[in-house]
Amino acid sequence: MSRFFRGGDDSSSESSSDEEDLSLSEEETTTKDQQSEDESSDDFDDDEDESEESSDDDDGDKPKGLSRFLLDQDSSESEEEDVEATTKVKSAKDKRHDELEATITGIQNGQKINDWHLIANEFDKLNRQVVKLQDGGKAPKSYIKCLVQLEDFMNETIAKQKVTPKKMNATNARGLNAVKQKIKKNNKDYQEQIDAYRKDSDAFMESDEEEVPVPKKVAKPKFEAFTAADEDEDASGFETVGKGGKALQFTPESIFKHLRTILESRGKKNTDRQEQISIMEKLFKVAETPYQKIRVLMTLVSARFDLGSGGASSMPLEHWKSAEKELGVLLHILEVAKDHIVIEGAEEWEDDERAPTLEEGQKYIKIPGSIVSYIERLDDELTRSLQAIDPHTSEYIERLTDEGSLYNIIFQGQLYYEALQKDASLEVPQESLNRIIQRRLDHVYYKPAQVVKILEENSWKQVSSSLDSKITPRSQSEEAIQLINTLCSYLFENSEGIIRARAMLCQIYFLALHDEYYKARDMMLTSHLQENIANFDITSQILYNRTLVQVGLCAFRKGLVYDAQNTLQEICGSGRQKELLAQGVMIQRFHQVTPEQERLEKQRQLPFHMHINLELLECVYLTCSMLLEIPLLAQTGSSPDVKKRVISKTYRRMLEYHERQIFTGPPENTRDHVMQASKALAAGEWKKATHFIHSIKIWDLMPSTESIKTMLAKQIQEEGLRTYLFTYAPFYDTLAVETLSGMFELDSRKVSAVVSKMISHEELAAALDQVTETVIFRKGVELSRLQSLALTLSDKASALIETNERTLEHRTQGSANAFSRKDGRGGGQRGGGRGGGRGGARTGGGPPRQAGGTQFTGGALGAAVRG
């Protein structure tokens, strides 16, 4: 029994003397069984601290309490201990050695009976013990001996295993495997000593004896000093004291050493990152050469990033700010010291003693690292913290101001990489430059031109006037469109895949934002993104959706109602705008979302300042739908195929809901306004409809509100006229154009134009008499009820035939379908042809009208959310 183990458990014996005896006896049994108590021995400092105290307590323990009843055992044990203590005063270190010996004997026993399970256990214990006995990286000799023996034995066993057909039992085999792996790993550390042993085992063992007692006093004071140092630093911060008990000297020479220790502790548990950061800050102060500075800064920045890693929490604000500043300094240093470069894939400089110097034929001192990753990380951290902040607070705005400085960093980074790329010998991968330009683009594409201009001006001010960018020359930075264009075309030429697509989308977005509808539309259509956007990653799909919406809004601003509706349909018609634009998480009604998914979704959310106003979006969509649907509703009337021709299901549903209401109060929200306007428009009261639409407040968010309102008023007048003609045509023989123009306050030329358009699209069975300025309606063109019923019936019948065919095909697996298919299809076509012919006469208005529109029917709709 060792004091050490006692000490380890002492905290509990102090706390309650009743339990003490119990714990004592337990302790004894456990030590006898050689079952080490990992928990207590693992935590190193703790044990040491307490073992000091326990040495006092040990004596006071015994007579107390109930332990008397256990006197026999206890006394015998303690006697034994006493005997040992008297004959040879052993230090804690020696005791550990004894333990070690015991364990080794255990392993040897295991070897004798070929019990690998036991060996594995003992070996684990041995390794734990040995850690405490190491001095200066040298393990005890006996341990080395044991290792070698064990390895030999193991190899032997494995060899035997291969020859004999008899199998080991499961636990044994498992034990063997465990040992094998551990030995492999373990032996690397002691390779030197093992080799020495193998060379001359006797000599090795002899030298052992003298060496053992020497280091025994070292451990304790070292740790005391360490803990003391720790406390000191925390409490006052007099002088920083290092691990060895001596004060930490921050000299330029020792910088690399410190850096190395910090780097090594990175990623490990129980490392105090705050402390490391403060050390590095001090190191940076003493750093002299650019090389030192660069090294320190890089380590420092990555240490700061480490603070923010893990989970959804973002980096603390002050650290972000300092990281940003330090990156700026780093870039500045790199700019000034042109012979130092930070580059990916450079070789690590192993020698801590001296800094690398320029050798003959070398142009640069290469330092491994990736500026672009730092910048990306910095950007991501800002986004993350913006996601977490409530966007309606001043904190958000404050945080948002950091974007300017971030943009500067990105810009400088770009300049740096451009400078690197000038030198072809460095072979800087194109990808880094692409990435950094992509980041820059991400920060400007959704901003109005004026804002971009300010950003640009600020960043140019930051860099010295001698610098210029090849990609985005200083002279061209005045115009935001020009800038976006150059950035995008650069990416388009020099990259591929997703970055290329994203660049395209960003440019389209920017164009759409600045009312360049036709350019944006043409780019959208020529990009062919709608076909394969579903294969892209989700962030790109979100960008695609955003771009789509922006193009739709742009079309609306231009007064192209049909195009706007068509473009917005896909996003707004789904009722999941929030999700598709990554502006909020939808509540999932039908299936549970795993926390993992939810976290991912939250990460994807855009920060608030990038949002597209959803209410405005809905308002635009509904207004467009109204302008298209109301005439359509009037046109189709009550014919049985009404259901087939629906432009916007969402709108129809809302309208139905609105009509079902018994009492409709004055409109409150956007939706109410649009619905009441629809009702008024359907009844021909276009003035009322215009009033309703104009009183929607959200139009104020649009640039040039007035012109949009006039545009809408004009549209409503025209659609009102169309609706009127559809609804009341059956009741008139002739209608004077003048009457119509009076009714809708439209120019008579405009009325004639609208009427002729309807006539030419065969929406209206009428003729325009130009002499008398009247519309003459033709009668009897409308289908009778029987005719329309017959048409429906023929449609249904052909659908049935198709279903039957499919079933047959399915049944016969396509073998016996040659005849029946042909036959069936012929029938179907006949029916369809007839239906189409008749229907075309009346409903032919659709296609020609639609032909002018754009059709973005990408498959990105659901994929963005379903992930």
Place this chain on the structure above:
Amino acid sequence: MVDAQKDVPFKSAQVEALVVMKIVKHCSSTFPTTATGFLVGMDSNGVLEITNTFPFPTVDVAVPDNQQGHQNDASSIAAAAPRAKANIVYQNDMIRHLKEVNVDANNVGWYTSATMGNFVNLSFIENQYHYQRDNDKTVALVHDVSRSSQGSLSLRAFKLSTEFMAAFKEAKFTTESLQKSKLTFRDILVEVPVIVHNSHLLTSFVHQIPPPPEDPEISLPASLDDIKRQPAQFPPHPSFDVLDLSIDPFLEKTCDLLLDSIEAHYTDLNNHQYYQRSLTREQFKITQWQTKRKAENAVRLAAKQTPLPEDEWQRLFKLPQEPSRLEGMLNARQVEQYSKQVDGFTATVTAKMFAVRGNLLPE
């Protein structure tokens, strides 16, 4: 009663004019609600003579069921009337009364009204089954009010085929059983020719009805005495309904009904598809379970343990119930009915159209 010919199935139904008149009156008075009633008579020598009829009292039955407040109540109650318990009692009472006055009073079936032949439904089948189960010599008379209004009386007699009776008795209309019995929608109902029979008295009365006067000019009676001596004899009113040329209403109605049938068909189809999907799913699960169990058993066998039973899946999994195909069959029969109707209709209408056209053409 007619024990000797008990096994001989009747070939035709002979309906008394009285019965026809009563049915027509009852049905058209309740139109568009369905009307049902009871037929009495006897069968002799393969002819089912229907000699009298009386309607089922609808009001009495409607009272207890009124709480449902369903709109179709009147119709549905009337349609279900032949099976209602109260009506069976009523029916037996009536038969007893009729027997007392010495009328042929055997239960020979029931009648129902219909619109454009939309009578093929489950209720109809159940009613007829209810009658035919006890007595094979029963018939269902269907009076189509809508079609009769177009000029010609539409009165048809139906009975269930014996195969269908057998199938319905087992209430098994799965795909499998239908394949085995080769029962198709055509085999559900058997139509029986209807002969309208007049009593001699009636025939002689009909003969007494004066023909239309040959001379268009009728001499006015000279004095009151003249009128007393020779009361004016009016010729029967000629029916012009037959010459009705409006085709649209009929076809429209048929179209509507056909569309309804197609809808019903789709519903049925969906049900069946749902069943098939769930069946496949369930079967897949079972196969998975079986393979798993097999593997388990193989392991157990290797470890010298007793294998687990492999038929436990019957207990663990429950295959979904196949929806009855009866609904679909009836629907098919109904569609056939409509199509035949249109077919028959066009035959007469085409003739009419030619007549009209011939008249219009310049000679």
